[in-house]
Amino acid sequence: MKKKKTNEQADKSSTELRQELVDHFREKRELLRHQWVEQMISKGLLAGLTREEIETESMTIYDTCIVCLETGEYDGAQTYAIRMAERGVLRGMTSEQIIGGLLTLRDVYGRSLFERYQHDMERLSSALDIYEPVANKILSIVALAFVEEREKVVRQQQEAIQELSTPVLQVRDQMLILPIIGVIDTHRARQLTEQLLRTIRISRAKVVVMDITGVPGVDSKVANHLVQTVDASQLMGATVIVTGISPEIAQTLVTLGVDLTKMNTVGDLQGGIEEADHLLGYKVVRVESSNGFIRKEKV
Amino acid sequence: MLVPILKQGDYLIASVQSELSDADLLKLRDDLVSRVGEFRSRGVIVDVTILDVMDSFATRTLRSMAHMIMLRGAKTVIVGIQPEVAFSMVQLGLKLENVATALDLEEGMALLDRQTKGDTRRG
Numbered sequence: 001m002k003k004k005k006t007n008e009q010a011d012k013s014s015t016e017l018r019q020e021l022v023d024h025f026r027e028k029r030e031l032l033r034h035q036w037v038e039q040m041i042s043k044g045l046l047a048g049l050t051r052e053e054i055e056t057e058s059m060t061i062y063d064t065c066i067v068c069l070e071t072g073e074y075d076g077a078q079t080y081a082i083r084m085a086e087r088g089v090l091r092g093m094t095s096e097q098i099i100g101g102l103l104t105l106r107d108v109y110g111r112s113l114f115e116r117y118q119h120d121m122e123r124l125s126s127a128l129d130i131y132e133p134v135a136n137k138i139l140s141i142v143a144l145a146f147v148e149e150r151e152k153v154v155r156q157q158q159e160a161i162q163e164l165s166t167p168v169l170q171v172r173d174q175m176l177i178l179p180i181i182g183v184i185d186t187h188r189a190r191q192l193t194e195q196l197l198r199t200i201r202i203s204r205a206k207v208v209v210m211d212i213t214g215v216p217g218v219d220s221k222v223a224n225h226l227v228q229t230v231d232a233s234q235l236m237g238a239t240v241i242v243t244g245i246s247p248e249i250a251q252t253l254v255t256l257g258v259d260l261t262k263m264n265t266v267g268d269l270q271g272g273i274e275e276a277d278h279l280l281g282y283k284v285v286r287v288e289s290s291n292g293f294i295r296k297e298k299v
Numbered sequence: 300m301l302v303p304i305l306k307q308g309d310y311l312i313a314s315v316q317s318e319l320s321d322a323d324l325l326k327l328r329d330d331l332v333s334r335v336g337e338f339r340s341r342g343v344i345v346d347v348t349i350l351d352v353m354d355s356f357a358t359r360t361l362r363s364m365a366h367m368i369m370l371r372g373a374k375t376v377i378v379g380i381q382p383e384v385a386f387s388m389v390q391l392g393l394k395l396e397n398v399a400t401a402l403d404l405e406e407g408m409a410l411l412d413r414q415t416k417g418d419t420r421r422g
Binding site for chain 2: 190193194197198200201204206228229231232233234235236237238
Protein backbone atom coordinates (compact mmCIF):
# COMPACT_ATOMS: atom_id res chain seq x y z
CA MET A 1 0.00 0.00 0.00
CA LYS A 2 2.79 2.31 0.94
CA LYS A 3 4.39 1.90 -2.45
CA LYS A 4 1.33 3.38 -4.09
CA LYS A 5 1.72 6.66 -2.30
CA THR A 6 3.44 9.47 -4.15
CA ASN A 7 6.91 10.59 -3.23
CA GLU A 8 5.61 13.70 -1.60
CA GLN A 9 3.49 11.72 0.77
CA ALA A 10 6.38 9.41 1.49
CA ASP A 11 8.55 12.40 2.37
CA LYS A 12 5.88 13.76 4.59
CA SER A 13 5.36 10.52 6.42
CA SER A 14 9.12 10.07 6.81
CA THR A 15 9.37 13.54 8.39
CA GLU A 16 6.57 12.62 10.73
CA LEU A 17 8.18 9.34 11.59
CA ARG A 18 11.50 11.05 12.21
CA GLN A 19 9.84 13.43 14.64
CA GLU A 20 8.12 10.47 16.24
CA LEU A 21 11.45 8.75 16.79
CA VAL A 22 12.95 11.90 18.25
CA ASP A 23 10.04 12.29 20.64
CA HIS A 24 10.30 8.64 21.57
CA PHE A 25 13.99 8.90 22.43
CA ARG A 26 13.43 12.13 24.37
CA GLU A 27 10.63 10.59 26.33
CA LYS A 28 12.61 7.48 27.25
CA ARG A 29 15.77 9.47 27.82
CA GLU A 30 16.49 8.52 31.43
CA LEU A 31 15.51 4.88 30.99
CA LEU A 32 17.57 4.30 27.84
CA ARG A 33 20.55 6.25 29.13
CA HIS A 34 20.69 4.15 32.26
CA GLN A 35 20.42 0.97 30.23
CA TRP A 36 23.30 2.19 28.10
CA VAL A 37 25.52 3.12 31.05
CA GLU A 38 24.86 -0.20 32.75
CA GLN A 39 25.69 -2.16 29.63
CA MET A 40 28.91 -0.24 29.22
CA ILE A 41 29.87 -0.83 32.83
CA SER A 42 29.17 -4.55 32.53
CA LYS A 43 31.39 -4.65 29.43
CA GLY A 44 34.12 -2.81 31.33
CA LEU A 45 34.16 0.06 28.85
CA LEU A 46 34.12 2.84 31.42
CA ALA A 47 37.24 1.96 33.36
CA GLY A 48 39.05 5.02 34.61
CA LEU A 49 36.06 7.38 34.54
CA THR A 50 34.36 8.82 37.62
CA ARG A 51 30.64 8.50 38.23
CA GLU A 52 30.18 12.21 37.56
CA GLU A 53 32.00 12.08 34.27
CA ILE A 54 29.91 9.13 33.16
CA GLU A 55 26.71 11.05 33.95
CA THR A 56 27.60 14.25 32.12
CA GLU A 57 29.30 12.58 29.18
CA SER A 58 26.53 10.08 28.60
CA MET A 59 23.91 12.83 28.75
CA THR A 60 25.78 14.96 26.25
CA ILE A 61 26.35 12.09 23.86
CA TYR A 62 22.76 10.93 24.13
CA ASP A 63 21.39 14.41 23.39
CA THR A 64 23.88 15.10 20.61
CA CYS A 65 22.82 11.94 18.85
CA ILE A 66 19.15 12.93 19.08
CA VAL A 67 19.92 16.38 17.69
CA CYS A 68 21.66 14.74 14.74
CA LEU A 69 18.62 12.58 14.13
CA GLU A 70 16.25 15.52 14.42
CA THR A 71 18.06 18.06 12.28
CA GLY A 72 20.21 15.90 10.02
CA GLU A 73 23.12 18.23 10.87
CA TYR A 74 26.31 16.70 12.22
CA ASP A 75 28.29 19.80 13.14
CA GLY A 76 27.60 19.38 16.83
CA ALA A 77 28.62 15.73 16.73
CA GLN A 78 31.78 16.63 14.82
CA THR A 79 32.85 19.28 17.31
CA TYR A 80 32.06 17.08 20.26
CA ALA A 81 33.88 14.09 18.73
CA ILE A 82 37.04 16.12 18.18
CA ARG A 83 36.92 17.44 21.73
CA MET A 84 36.32 13.96 23.10
CA ALA A 85 39.15 12.56 20.99
CA GLU A 86 41.56 15.19 22.28
CA ARG A 87 40.75 14.38 25.87
CA GLY A 88 40.40 10.64 25.30
CA VAL A 89 43.74 10.20 23.62
CA LEU A 90 45.49 12.27 26.27
CA ARG A 91 43.98 10.17 29.05
CA GLY A 92 44.90 6.95 27.31
CA MET A 93 41.39 5.80 26.48
CA THR A 94 41.48 2.94 24.05
CA SER A 95 39.68 2.94 20.73
CA GLU A 96 37.83 -0.12 21.98
CA GLN A 97 36.31 1.92 24.80
CA ILE A 98 35.10 4.69 22.52
CA ILE A 99 33.86 2.62 19.61
CA GLY A 100 32.49 -0.03 21.96
CA GLY A 101 30.59 2.61 23.91
CA LEU A 102 28.97 4.03 20.80
CA LEU A 103 28.12 0.61 19.43
CA THR A 104 26.39 -0.12 22.72
CA LEU A 105 24.37 3.09 22.43
CA ARG A 106 23.42 2.11 18.90
CA ASP A 107 22.18 -1.24 20.21
CA VAL A 108 20.21 0.40 22.99
CA TYR A 109 18.45 2.77 20.58
CA GLY A 110 17.80 -0.06 18.13
CA ARG A 111 16.42 -2.36 20.81
CA SER A 112 14.01 0.27 22.04
CA LEU A 113 12.75 0.80 18.49
CA PHE A 114 12.14 -2.93 18.17
CA GLU A 115 10.17 -2.90 21.38
CA ARG A 116 8.06 0.02 20.28
CA TYR A 117 7.22 -1.18 16.79
CA GLN A 118 7.29 -4.94 17.27
CA HIS A 119 3.65 -5.29 16.18
CA ASP A 120 4.05 -3.19 13.04
CA MET A 121 6.88 -4.59 10.95
CA GLU A 122 6.45 -2.14 8.12
CA ARG A 123 6.68 0.87 10.40
CA LEU A 124 9.68 -0.67 12.14
CA SER A 125 11.48 -1.08 8.87
CA SER A 126 10.90 2.55 7.85
CA ALA A 127 11.94 3.68 11.31
CA LEU A 128 15.18 1.76 10.93
CA ASP A 129 15.63 3.29 7.48
CA ILE A 130 15.71 6.67 9.14
CA TYR A 131 17.63 5.73 12.24
CA GLU A 132 20.41 3.51 10.91
CA PRO A 133 22.13 5.93 8.49
CA VAL A 134 22.26 8.52 11.26
CA ALA A 135 23.78 6.07 13.73
CA ASN A 136 26.36 4.92 11.18
CA LYS A 137 27.28 8.45 10.29
CA ILE A 138 27.84 9.37 13.93
CA LEU A 139 29.98 6.30 14.46
CA SER A 140 32.17 7.08 11.49
CA ILE A 141 32.56 10.70 12.60
CA VAL A 142 33.76 9.62 16.02
CA ALA A 143 36.03 6.88 14.73
CA LEU A 144 37.64 9.26 12.25
CA ALA A 145 38.10 11.92 14.92
CA PHE A 146 39.95 9.42 17.06
CA VAL A 147 42.16 8.12 14.29
CA GLU A 148 43.01 11.67 13.31
CA GLU A 149 43.85 12.62 16.89
CA ARG A 150 46.13 9.59 17.21
CA GLU A 151 47.89 10.52 14.02
CA LYS A 152 48.31 14.06 15.24
CA VAL A 153 49.94 12.83 18.43
CA VAL A 154 52.21 10.49 16.47
CA ARG A 155 53.23 13.32 14.17
CA GLN A 156 54.01 15.62 17.08
CA GLN A 157 56.11 12.97 18.75
CA GLN A 158 57.98 12.24 15.55
CA GLU A 159 58.82 15.90 15.20
CA ALA A 160 59.96 16.06 18.81
CA ILE A 161 62.19 13.02 18.36
CA GLN A 162 63.68 14.45 15.21
CA GLU A 163 64.43 17.76 16.87
CA LEU A 164 66.08 16.00 19.77
CA SER A 165 67.94 13.48 17.67
CA THR A 166 70.30 15.89 15.95
CA PRO A 167 71.96 18.13 18.50
CA VAL A 168 74.78 20.31 17.22
CA LEU A 169 77.05 21.17 20.13
CA GLN A 170 79.79 23.71 20.47
CA VAL A 171 82.79 22.44 22.44
CA ARG A 172 85.24 25.24 21.84
CA ASP A 173 85.30 28.46 19.91
CA GLN A 174 84.80 27.63 16.23
CA MET A 175 84.45 23.89 16.91
CA LEU A 176 81.19 21.94 16.74
CA ILE A 177 80.34 18.35 17.53
CA LEU A 178 77.58 16.55 15.69
CA PRO A 179 76.89 13.16 17.26
CA ILE A 180 74.56 11.16 15.03
CA ILE A 181 72.60 8.38 16.69
CA GLY A 182 70.18 6.09 14.94
CA VAL A 183 69.15 5.39 11.39
CA ILE A 184 69.72 8.10 8.80
CA ASP A 185 67.13 8.40 6.07
CA THR A 186 66.78 11.07 3.42
CA HIS A 187 64.47 13.22 5.50
CA ARG A 188 66.68 13.10 8.58
CA ALA A 189 69.86 13.66 6.60
CA ARG A 190 68.32 16.77 5.12
CA GLN A 191 67.19 18.11 8.45
CA LEU A 192 70.54 17.30 10.02
CA THR A 193 72.45 19.09 7.28
CA GLU A 194 70.23 22.15 7.45
CA GLN A 195 70.60 22.36 11.18
CA LEU A 196 74.36 21.95 10.98
CA LEU A 197 74.67 24.68 8.34
CA ARG A 198 72.55 27.05 10.39
CA THR A 199 74.66 26.42 13.45
CA ILE A 200 77.89 26.88 11.49
CA ARG A 201 76.71 30.31 10.47
CA ILE A 202 75.52 31.32 13.93
CA SER A 203 78.56 30.09 15.85
CA ARG A 204 81.06 30.88 13.07
CA ALA A 205 82.49 27.40 13.32
CA LYS A 206 85.58 26.37 11.37
CA VAL A 207 85.74 22.69 12.25
CA VAL A 208 82.94 20.18 12.74
CA VAL A 209 83.50 16.76 14.27
CA MET A 210 80.78 14.42 13.02
CA ASP A 211 80.60 11.26 15.10
CA ILE A 212 78.72 8.33 13.57
CA THR A 213 79.41 5.76 16.30
CA GLY A 214 75.65 5.55 16.91
CA VAL A 215 74.69 4.89 13.31
CA PRO A 216 73.76 1.21 13.00
CA GLY A 217 74.41 0.75 9.31
CA VAL A 218 75.57 2.60 6.28
CA ASP A 219 74.61 1.96 2.68
CA SER A 220 75.50 3.89 -0.42
CA LYS A 221 72.55 6.21 0.09
CA VAL A 222 73.53 7.11 3.65
CA ALA A 223 77.16 7.52 2.60
CA ASN A 224 75.99 9.87 -0.11
CA HIS A 225 74.09 11.91 2.47
CA LEU A 226 77.20 12.16 4.62
CA VAL A 227 79.28 13.29 1.65
CA GLN A 228 76.66 15.94 0.88
CA THR A 229 76.76 17.20 4.45
CA VAL A 230 80.53 17.44 4.28
CA ASP A 231 80.47 19.25 0.94
CA ALA A 232 77.83 21.71 2.07
CA SER A 233 79.80 22.53 5.23
CA GLN A 234 82.87 23.03 3.09
CA LEU A 235 80.98 25.62 1.06
CA MET A 236 80.30 27.44 4.31
CA GLY A 237 84.00 27.41 5.01
CA ALA A 238 84.01 24.69 7.66
CA THR A 239 86.07 21.51 7.64
CA VAL A 240 84.32 18.29 8.67
CA ILE A 241 86.08 15.46 10.48
CA VAL A 242 84.18 12.17 10.48
CA THR A 243 84.78 9.88 13.44
CA GLY A 244 83.47 6.63 14.82
CA ILE A 245 83.41 4.56 11.65
CA SER A 246 83.09 1.00 12.95
CA PRO A 247 84.91 -1.94 11.31
CA GLU A 248 81.61 -3.14 9.81
CA ILE A 249 80.81 0.25 8.33
CA ALA A 250 84.34 0.61 7.00
CA GLN A 251 83.98 -2.79 5.33
CA THR A 252 80.62 -1.91 3.83
CA LEU A 253 81.90 1.39 2.50
CA VAL A 254 84.92 -0.19 0.88
CA THR A 255 82.85 -3.05 -0.55
CA LEU A 256 80.30 -0.61 -1.93
CA GLY A 257 83.09 1.35 -3.50
CA VAL A 258 82.01 4.64 -1.93
CA ASP A 259 84.76 7.17 -2.44
CA LEU A 260 85.46 8.78 0.88
CA THR A 261 89.03 9.77 0.17
CA LYS A 262 88.04 13.41 0.18
CA MET A 263 86.67 13.01 3.66
CA ASN A 264 88.72 13.65 6.72
CA THR A 265 88.31 10.60 8.95
CA VAL A 266 89.65 9.85 12.40
CA GLY A 267 89.12 6.72 14.48
CA ASP A 268 87.15 7.90 17.48
CA LEU A 269 85.59 11.05 18.88
CA GLN A 270 88.59 11.76 21.10
CA GLY A 271 90.91 11.57 18.13
CA GLY A 272 88.54 13.75 16.15
CA ILE A 273 88.55 16.45 18.79
CA GLU A 274 92.33 16.30 19.03
CA GLU A 275 92.58 16.67 15.27
CA ALA A 276 90.16 19.60 15.38
CA ASP A 277 92.22 21.18 18.16
CA HIS A 278 95.25 20.80 15.96
CA LEU A 279 93.53 22.41 12.97
CA LEU A 280 92.35 25.34 15.07
CA GLY A 281 95.70 25.71 16.85
CA TYR A 282 94.48 24.72 20.28
CA LYS A 283 96.75 22.83 22.62
CA VAL A 284 95.42 20.98 25.61
CA VAL A 285 97.89 20.96 28.47
CA ARG A 286 97.60 19.18 31.79
CA VAL A 287 98.21 21.61 34.62
CA GLU A 288 100.56 20.46 37.41
CA SER A 289 98.13 21.27 40.22
CA SER A 290 95.42 19.13 38.67
CA ASN A 291 95.39 16.90 41.75
CA GLY A 292 93.60 19.80 43.40
CA PHE A 293 90.58 18.28 41.75
CA ILE A 294 90.83 15.27 44.05
CA ARG A 295 91.37 17.39 47.15
CA LYS A 296 88.35 19.50 46.32
CA GLU A 297 86.17 16.42 46.15
CA LYS A 298 87.21 15.33 49.62
CA VAL A 299 86.33 18.65 51.24
CA MET B 300 73.91 45.07 -12.50
CA LEU B 301 77.61 45.71 -12.23
CA VAL B 302 79.57 44.30 -9.34
CA PRO B 303 81.83 46.84 -7.64
CA ILE B 304 85.39 45.67 -7.26
CA LEU B 305 87.20 47.24 -4.33
CA LYS B 306 90.90 47.25 -3.76
CA GLN B 307 91.82 46.53 -0.16
CA GLY B 308 95.56 46.38 0.36
CA ASP B 309 96.87 43.37 -1.49
CA TYR B 310 93.41 42.00 -2.06
CA LEU B 311 90.51 42.67 -4.36
CA ILE B 312 87.01 42.43 -2.98
CA ALA B 313 84.05 41.86 -5.31
CA SER B 314 80.88 42.35 -3.34
CA VAL B 315 77.81 41.08 -5.20
CA GLN B 316 74.91 43.50 -4.63
CA SER B 317 72.02 41.80 -6.41
CA GLU B 318 71.08 38.67 -8.30
CA LEU B 319 73.38 38.32 -11.31
CA SER B 320 72.50 37.44 -14.87
CA ASP B 321 74.79 35.18 -16.87
CA ALA B 322 76.20 38.19 -18.69
CA ASP B 323 76.91 39.95 -15.38
CA LEU B 324 78.79 36.91 -14.16
CA LEU B 325 80.97 36.77 -17.26
CA LYS B 326 81.66 40.49 -16.94
CA LEU B 327 82.64 40.02 -13.30
CA ARG B 328 84.96 37.19 -14.28
CA ASP B 329 86.67 39.21 -17.02
CA ASP B 330 87.00 42.31 -14.80
CA LEU B 331 88.51 40.41 -11.92
CA VAL B 332 90.95 38.45 -14.04
CA SER B 333 92.28 41.62 -15.63
CA ARG B 334 92.28 43.73 -12.43
CA VAL B 335 94.37 41.11 -10.63
CA GLY B 336 97.21 41.86 -13.00
CA GLU B 337 96.54 45.59 -12.98
CA PHE B 338 96.78 45.96 -9.20
CA ARG B 339 99.24 43.10 -8.70
CA SER B 340 96.84 41.67 -6.12
CA ARG B 341 97.62 38.53 -4.17
CA GLY B 342 94.12 37.54 -3.31
CA VAL B 343 90.55 37.94 -4.49
CA ILE B 344 87.43 37.69 -2.36
CA VAL B 345 84.02 37.25 -3.95
CA ASP B 346 81.21 37.93 -1.51
CA VAL B 347 77.98 36.16 -2.51
CA THR B 348 76.04 36.73 0.72
CA ILE B 349 73.19 38.33 -1.20
CA LEU B 350 72.64 35.42 -3.59
CA ASP B 351 69.64 33.19 -2.92
CA VAL B 352 70.42 30.91 -5.85
CA MET B 353 73.58 29.46 -7.31
CA ASP B 354 72.88 27.60 -10.51
CA SER B 355 75.24 25.44 -12.53
CA PHE B 356 76.33 28.36 -14.71
CA ALA B 357 77.21 30.54 -11.72
CA THR B 358 79.08 27.69 -10.07
CA ARG B 359 81.01 26.88 -13.21
CA THR B 360 81.85 30.52 -13.85
CA LEU B 361 83.10 31.04 -10.30
CA ARG B 362 85.16 27.87 -10.49
CA SER B 363 86.76 28.74 -13.80
CA MET B 364 87.31 32.29 -12.59
CA ALA B 365 89.18 31.00 -9.55
CA HIS B 366 91.38 28.85 -11.75
CA MET B 367 92.09 31.75 -14.12
CA ILE B 368 93.01 33.99 -11.19
CA MET B 369 95.27 31.27 -9.85
CA LEU B 370 97.08 31.23 -13.20
CA ARG B 371 97.50 34.98 -12.86
CA GLY B 372 99.23 34.43 -9.55
CA ALA B 373 96.54 35.15 -6.94
CA LYS B 374 94.29 33.16 -4.61
CA THR B 375 90.49 33.27 -4.68
CA VAL B 376 88.05 32.83 -1.81
CA ILE B 377 84.27 32.66 -2.23
CA VAL B 378 82.60 33.92 0.94
CA GLY B 379 79.09 34.19 2.33
CA ILE B 380 77.38 31.18 0.78
CA GLN B 381 74.09 30.86 2.69
CA PRO B 382 73.11 27.57 4.35
CA GLU B 383 70.15 27.10 2.01
CA VAL B 384 72.29 27.82 -1.03
CA ALA B 385 75.00 25.42 0.15
CA PHE B 386 72.44 22.69 0.69
CA SER B 387 70.75 23.08 -2.66
CA MET B 388 74.14 23.18 -4.36
CA VAL B 389 75.20 19.81 -2.98
CA GLN B 390 71.80 18.39 -3.81
CA LEU B 391 72.19 19.51 -7.40
CA GLY B 392 75.69 18.07 -7.41
CA LEU B 393 77.34 21.45 -7.94
CA LYS B 394 80.82 21.60 -6.52
CA LEU B 395 83.41 24.30 -6.11
CA GLU B 396 86.37 21.95 -6.30
CA ASN B 397 89.77 23.41 -5.56
CA VAL B 398 88.17 26.73 -4.71
CA ALA B 399 88.54 28.05 -1.19
CA THR B 400 85.33 29.02 0.60
CA ALA B 401 84.82 30.85 3.86
CA LEU B 402 81.93 31.86 6.07
CA ASP B 403 82.11 35.61 5.52
CA LEU B 404 84.36 38.46 4.48
CA GLU B 405 86.28 38.46 7.75
CA GLU B 406 87.04 34.75 7.60
CA GLY B 407 87.93 35.08 3.94
CA MET B 408 90.48 37.79 4.68
CA ALA B 409 91.96 35.69 7.47
CA LEU B 410 92.22 32.71 5.14
CA LEU B 411 93.99 34.76 2.48
CA ASP B 412 96.32 36.21 5.11
CA ARG B 413 97.32 32.71 6.13
CA GLN B 414 97.67 31.43 2.58
CA THR B 415 99.76 34.35 1.34
CA LYS B 416 101.90 34.72 4.45
CA GLY B 417 104.91 33.02 2.87
CA ASP B 418 104.52 35.09 -0.26
CA THR B 419 107.48 37.45 -0.30
CA ARG B 420 106.76 39.06 -3.63
CA ARG B 421 106.28 42.42 -1.96
CA GLY B 422 108.93 42.06 0.68
